[in-house]
Amino acid sequence: LGEPPAFMVAGVPAHVDGQLQQTVHAQGANLINPDRMWHYTEGLRNWNPIWQGHGIRVLPGPSSLWLSPGGERLPYPHAPGFDTLGTLTHITTQGWPYTWFVLNRAVIKKEFTLSGSEQNLDLTERDIRATLGRVGSRVSPSVQAFMDKGEDFVVRDTLDELLRGMADLTGDGLLDPEQVRREIHARDAALANPFGKDPQITALRGARAYLGDRLVRVVKPGPLLDPQSGPLIAVKLNILTRKTLGGLETDLSARVLGHGGQPIPGLYAAGEVAGFGGGGLHGYRALEGTFLGGCLFSGRIAGRAAAGAV
Ligand SMILES: Cc1cc2nc3c(=O)[nH]c(=O)nc-3n(C[C@H](O)[C@H](O)[C@H](O)COP(=O)(O)OP(=O)(O)OC[C@H]3O[C@@H](n4cnc5c(N)ncnc54)[C@H](O)[C@@H]3O)c2cc1C
Known part of the structure; x- marks a missing residue:
C-alpha cells in the first residue's frame, strides 16, 4: 500500500489497538496475514x-x-x-x-x-x-x-x-x-x-x-x-484507518492454532480478532458491508464447537 500519509483520521477509538491479538500471540497462538490492512x-x-x-x-x-x-x-x-x-x-x-x-x-x-x-x-x-x-x-x-x-x-x-x-x-x-x-x-x-x-x-x-x-x-x-x-x-x-484483516489463526471449528499448527486446548477465536471482520470469509478484497456477518458466523461456529467439546 505504499507509505502511510502523514495525516490520517482514526476510524476506531485508540483502545482498538490489536493488543488482544498480540497478547494471545505471545502465549503461543499463531497470527496470520497481519499485513492485510483495510482502510x-x-x-x-x-x-x-x-x-x-x-x-x-x-x-x-x-x-x-x-x-x-x-x-x-x-x-x-x-x-x-x-x-x-x-x-x-x-x-x-x-x-x-x-x-x-x-x-x-x-x-x-x-x-x-x-x-x-x-x-x-x-x-x-x-x-x-x-x-x-x-x-x-x-x-x-x-x-x-x-x-x-x-x-x-x-x-x-x-x-x-x-x-x-x-x-x-x-x-x-x-x-x-x-x-x-x-x-x-x-x-x-x-x-x-x-x-x-x-x-x-x-x-x-x-x-x-x-x-x-x-x-x-x-x-x-x-x-x-x-x-x-x-x-x-x-x-x-x-x-x-480501520483494521487488519489478519488475526489469530483458527481451524474450521474456530479453535486457535499454536505455532506448530496444533489447536490450543480450550481456546477459541471468532470475529475480528480471528480476522473474520472481512478478509477471512470473503477474500482479501472483502465485500463492503459484510464484515459483521463473518463475525457472527464465526461466533456461531466457535460457540457450537465449544459446546460440543464440553
Ligand atoms: C464505524 C464502523 C462502521 C462499521 N460499519 C460496518 C458495516 O456497515 N457493515 C459491516 O458488516 N461491518 C461494519 N463494521 C465492522 C463490524 O462492526 C465489526 O467487524 C464487528 O462489529 C466486529 O465484531 P466482533 O464481535 O468481532 O468485535 P467487537 O464488536 O469489537 O467485540 C469485541 C468485544 O470484546 C470486548 N473486549 C475487548 N477486550 C476485552 C477483554 N480483555 N476482556 C473482555 N472483553 C474485551 C470489547 O469491549 C468488545 O465489546 C464497522 C466498524 C466500525 C468501527
Whole structure:
C-alpha cells in the first residue's frame, strides 16, 4: 500500500489497538496475514468527535468527481464506491496526502451516507418517518451538519469561489484551480453526449437501470455546474484507518492454532480478532458491508464447537 500519509483520521477509538491479538500471540497462538490492512479513502474529520482524531467514512454513491490534490481526475476504475483497496493503493502509492470529491447539493443529498451508528439515528432509533425522509428532497441532518461545520467541506455558490475555498482549505499550494475547472467542464460536456464513452458516466447510467439504486443511491445524472443543483461542494478526503484483516489463526471449528499448527486446548477465536471482520470469509478484497456477518458466523461456529467439546 505504499507509505502511510502523514495525516490520517482514526476510524476506531485508540483502545482498538490489536493488543488482544498480540497478547494471545505471545502465549503461543499463531497470527496470520497481519499485513492485510483495510482502510478507507473517504475519511472526514468529525466536527463532533467521540474519540481522538475521530474520522467518519463517507459511503459514497458513484457520481462525485474524484480529484487528486493537484486537481486531476483519478483514472477509472477509481470512481466513488467502486474498489476501496484498489483506490487506496492508487492514492498511497502516489504519495498523495489526501484527495478531493467535487459535487453539488443534488449529489450529496442522495449519494452521501455517513458510517457510524450515531450518524444514522433514523435507522438505529428505528424512526420510520425519519428513515422515509431519505427519499425526500432534503439533505439529511447528519450530512447537513458536516456541510455547515465540517473542516473538510467547502460549500460555495460559484465555481470561482469554490476553487478559492479549496486552495485556502489546504493552504499547501498543491491545487491547480484551472485543472479542476477543466475537469468539471470536461465531465459536464461528456454527460451532455448520450453516446459518450466516459466510463464513470456510463456506470452511472448502468446503476440507474436498477430500481433500488435509482431510488436511494444514484442521483439522476446532471451537470455539476447546474445552478438548480447548487451550491457546489468540495470535500477533502483523508485516509481513514480501520483494521487488519489478519488475526489469530483458527481451524474450521474456530479453535486457535499454536505455532506448530496444533489447536490450543480450550481456546477459541471468532470475529475480528480471528480476522473474520472481512478478509477471512470473503477474500482479501472483502465485500463492503459484510464484515459483521463473518463475525457472527464465526461466533456461531466457535460457540457450537465449544459446546460440543464440553
Ligand atoms: C464505524 C464502523 C462502521 C462499521 N460499519 C460496518 C458495516 O456497515 N457493515 C459491516 O458488516 N461491518 C461494519 N463494521 C465492522 C463490524 O462492526 C465489526 O467487524 C464487528 O462489529 C466486529 O465484531 P466482533 O464481535 O468481532 O468485535 P467487537 O464488536 O469489537 O467485540 C469485541 C468485544 O470484546 C470486548 N473486549 C475487548 N477486550 C476485552 C477483554 N480483555 N476482556 C473482555 N472483553 C474485551 C470489547 O469491549 C468488545 O465489546 C464497522 C466498524 C466500525 C468501527
